Amino acid sequence: MERVVDPLTKKPSVLREQSETIGFIVMGTALVVAPFVTYPLFVMQALCFALFACAFNLLIGYVGLLSFGHALYFGWASYISAHAAKVWGLPPELAILTGTAAAAGLGLIAGSLAIRRQGIYFAMITLALAQMMYFVALRLKFTGGEDGIQAVPRGTLFGLFDLRNDMTMYVFVLVVFLSGMLLIHRIINSPFGEVLKAIRENETRAISLGYKTDRYKLLAFVLSATLAGVAGSTKAILLQIASLTDVNWPMSGEVVLMSLVGGLGTIFGPVVGSFVILAMQYKLAFLGEWVLVLQGVIFVGCVLLFRRGIIGELANKLRIRL
Amino acid sequence: MFEIFGIPSQALFGQLLIGLINGSFYALLSLGLAVIFGMLNIINFAHGAQYMLGALMAYLILQYSGLGYWPSLVIAPLVVGAIGIVIERVFLQWLYKLDHLYGLLLTFGLALIIEGIARNYFGSAGLPYTLPESLRGGQNLGFMFLPNYRVWVIVASLTVCLGTWFAIERTRIGAYLRAATENPTLVRAFGINVPRMITLTYGFGVALAAFAGVMAAPIYNVSPQMGSELIIVVFAVVVIGGMGSILGAVVTGFTLGVIEGLTKVFFPEASNTVIFVIMAIVLLVRPAGLFGRRA
Numbered sequence: 001m002e003r004v005v006d007p008l009t010k011k012p013s014v015l016r017e018q019s020e021t022i023g024f025i026v027m028g029t030a031l032v033v034a035p036f037v038t039y040p041l042f043v044m045q046a047l048c049f050a051l052f053a054c055a056f057n058l059l060i061g062y063v064g065l066l067s068f069g070h071a072l073y074f075g076w077a078s079y080i081s082a083h084a085a086k087v088w089g090l091p092p093e094l095a096i097l098t099g100t101a102a103a104a105g106l107g108l109i110a111g112s113l114a115i116r117r118q119g120i121y122f123a124m125i126t127l128a129l130a131q132m133m134y135f136v137a138l139r140l141k142f143t144g145g146e147d148g149i150q151a152v153p154r155g156t157l158f159g160l161f162d163l164r165n166d167m168t169m170y171v172f173v174l175v176v177f178l179s180g181m182l183l184i185h186r187i188i189n190s191p192f193g194e195v196l197k198a199i200r201e202n203e204t205r206a207i208s209l210g211y212k213t214d215r216y217k218l219l220a221f222v223l224s225a226t227l228a229g230v231a232g233s234t235k236a237i238l239l240q241i242a243s244l245t246d247v248n249w250p251m252s253g254e255v256v257l258m259s260l261v262g263g264l265g266t267i268f269g270p271v272v273g274s275f276v277i278l279a280m281q282y283k284l285a286f287l288g289e290w291v292l293v294l295q296g297v298i299f300v301g302c303v304l305l306f307r308r309g310i311i312g313e314l315a316n317k318l319r320i321r322l
Numbered sequence: 323m324f325e326i327f328g329i330p331s332q333a334l335f336g337q338l339l340i341g342l343i344n345g346s347f348y349a350l351l352s353l354g355l356a357v358i359f360g361m362l363n364i365i366n367f368a369h370g371a372q373y374m375l376g377a378l379m380a381y382l383i384l385q386y387s388g389l390g391y392w393p394s395l396v397i398a399p400l401v402v403g404a405i406g407i408v409i410e411r412v413f414l415q416w417l418y419k420l421d422h423l424y425g426l427l428l429t430f431g432l433a434l435i436i437e438g439i440a441r442n443y444f445g446s447a448g449l450p451y452t453l454p455e456s457l458r459g460g461q462n463l464g465f466m467f468l469p470n471y472r473v474w475v476i477v478a479s480l481t482v483c484l485g486t487w488f489a490i491e492r493t494r495i496g497a498y499l500r501a502a503t504e505n506p507t508l509v510r511a512f513g514i515n516v517p518r519m520i521t522l523t524y525g526f527g528v529a530l531a532a533f534a535g536v537m538a539a540p541i542y543n544v545s546p547q548m549g550s551e552l553i554i555v556v557f558a559v560v561v562i563g564g565m566g567s568i569l570g571a572v573v574t575g576f577t578l579g580v581i582e583g584l585t586k587v588f589f590p591e592a593s594n595t596v597i598f599v600i601m602a603i604v605l606l607v608r609p610a611g612l613f614g615r616r617a
Contacts, residue, residue: 066423113602116609120365120422121561125605128558132598139591249554253430260427292438299431303424304416 019320048235053270055227061265064200069130075247077103077229082242103229111221148243263309341583346479349575354530364425370553371436376535391454399529406528440546448543570613
């Protein structure tokens with residue numbers, strides 16, 4: 001979202017100037033305290049989804065591209081890293097790298113196809129490609145079909161830290177998540193990120209200014225897929241399972257919902273959104289299939305009444321960037 | 323009984339027929355999507371759910387009112403179309419000025435709601451729908467057995483598709499519709515009620531989906547998730563054909579159905595993915611789609 005500066009104040013206050021830094025500090029503190037107040041496993045899972053949602057948001061929020069098939073990178077990275085850890089016996093860091101590399105490769109292929117069309121077609125193409133790879137995952141032997149890959153060993157990180165310990169695992173997940181967030185922050189505030197925003201606002205104009213927008217879009221797509229891959233791989237090691245749920249279309253819808261609830265095009269929105277949605281799924285699990293209905297209602301409500309999302313509304317009220 | 327490329331004719335023509343049947347549904351649904359997109363600038367993600375609603379309605383009508391297939395074929399599209407009109411008035415009309423991604427998100431939400439409610443009341447197992455007496459049985463053509471109902475589905479779908487094409491391209495109302503797609507403000511200035519036309523167009527598109535659903539009910543089991551599986555394939559069909567031309571949508575739908583059927587015979591492993599692969603190839607060769615205009 002663009003910065004809103006009050007014309008009456010000559011110099012924005014330090015608070016406003018540094019709102020993102022403050023946001024990072026608040027979030028970091030909350031996440032350090034979190035495992036002592038609530039279930040660490042829940043927070044870790046939410047962090048994986050938060051990174052996934054942030055990766056998705058990089059595309060929709062800053063390039064204006066709605067990918068409706070992000071489960072493809074999340075799910076496949078999850079399969080590959082689970083396979084690498086369990087069958088090839090790789091340590092967790094290498095397993096995650098392998099999964100991430102796979103997601104980057106898939107992102108490159110899918111991205112170069114999808115950016116050939118704009119707007120609504122882009123969404124349909126990404127969805128269709130993700131569905132294709134879902135069927136591939138269903139067919140291939142190594143994915144374990146309906147069972148998925150279970151009992152993935154967490155292993156020992158760098159041969160030093162035993163990830164079977166939940167607290168060690170927590171620190172690891174937190175570091176991965178924060179690095180991902182900082183990278184995204186860096187990307188959108190770089191000259192490259194400015195070009196992306198220009199493409200979002202007016203692609204034709206960006207082209208006329210001499211930017212090869214297709215290359216920018218493709219690179220943004222690959223970055224987004226890669227980060228989704230980091231999230232997926234880490235999730236596979238954390239929960240020790242990779243399954244069809246992670247590659248199927250409802251997962252793509254869920255990540256859209258998380259970003260929408262939190263606020264598209266905000267840095268912290270997707271994080272808040274994924275915590276909200278995941279908490280809802282846990283608390284309301286007794287509702288069974290009604291959770292699906294509820295998710296639909298939230299979708300409809302957000303689009304009609306609450307398009308800025310939680311963080312977007314907050315930032316707008318306080319006139320700051322978050 | 324004879325063989326073609328080492329495949330028994332019975333299997334080959336059987337799959338070809340299934341391909342044509344699937345193609346009928348692809349054609350009907352992508353036609354509805356194209357008509358709705360033309361007027362509303364919204365990709366109707368709920369199209370699959372509305373198709374499922376048509377099938378479910380047919381099942382309920384049979385269960386609770388004893389009315390058979392033929393009345394369902396009229397009642398279900400009318401009821402679901404009416405629901406569509408309500409949806410357009412309550413939700414969609416607020417979105418026309420926004421980026422059309424919001425239309426996709428909102429209709430996705432609607433699809434989740436419809437599917438979720440259906441799953442709550444009917445479970446995810448399939449509900450069987452018995453064929454109407456008059457359409458049971460079939461013809462033995464010597465090289466294959468041709469069930470009457472399947473012939474009916476193909477003929478009915480073709481008729482509806484061509485009827486829609488005729489209504490839009492060759493009648494006065496169709497001319498208004500096309501004019502309103504190009505320039506709604508000007509058409510309004512001529513005293514034509516464009517908002518009502520938009521509402522009715524959405525209702526019509528949704529009714530088409532429900533019609534396809536009723537026809538599908540006796541062939542596939544009626545199940546809450548029957549729509550969401552189908553709609554993604556239909557999206558690929560729409561990407562391949564492009565939404566610019568109605569006949570294009572129909573031709574693409576039937577052709578892809580047949581190709582998918584043939585893949586089932588010669589290379590069954592790829593039958594689920596072949597349409598997506600074709601989509602990828604089309605994107606490489608003709609990015610605007612086979613019948614699409616360059617945006």
